[in-house]
Amino acid sequence: MESEDLHSFLADPELVELIEQAKVSDDILDAITLTENQHSDMLAWCLTPDEGHGQGHSVIKDFLEAAYRASDSAIWDNKKFFRRVTRQC
Structure with a gap:
């Protein structure tokens, strides 16, 4: 079959x-x-920056930024953790 x-x-x-x-x-x-x-393998593939999906750090960065925004009402120290981690991405 031809590509056309x-x-x-x-x-x-x-x-x-x-x-x-x-x-x-x-x-x-x-x-x-x-x-x-x-x-687990699929999530690891998505979240690993140097995999073949070509998204680099953007998938994990977007995930961490969403988690940071969702941690406003956290009762533990999640907000501080996500603030620190999202600055490093």
């Missing part, structure tokens, strides 16, 4: 409509079944 044929197939409006009708969720984790170790 593949692009034509994937761009076919009927295929796109069938895919949309078959969707039951927008969350990839609802569409696939992973074991606990596979979940």
Whole structure:
């Protein structure tokens, strides 16, 4: 199959409509079944800056910044931890 044929197939409006009708969720984790170790491996891949996803530190930085914002009502010392860690990313 030529690459043009593949692009034509994937761009076919009927295929796109069938895919949309078959969707039951927008969350990839609802569409696939992973074991606990596979979940851990996937998270490790996402959060490791030098992996092949090309996002560098942005995934872990965004996660830590969201955790920092969510720690306003923390009863332990989370706010101080997240403040320090997000400055280092």
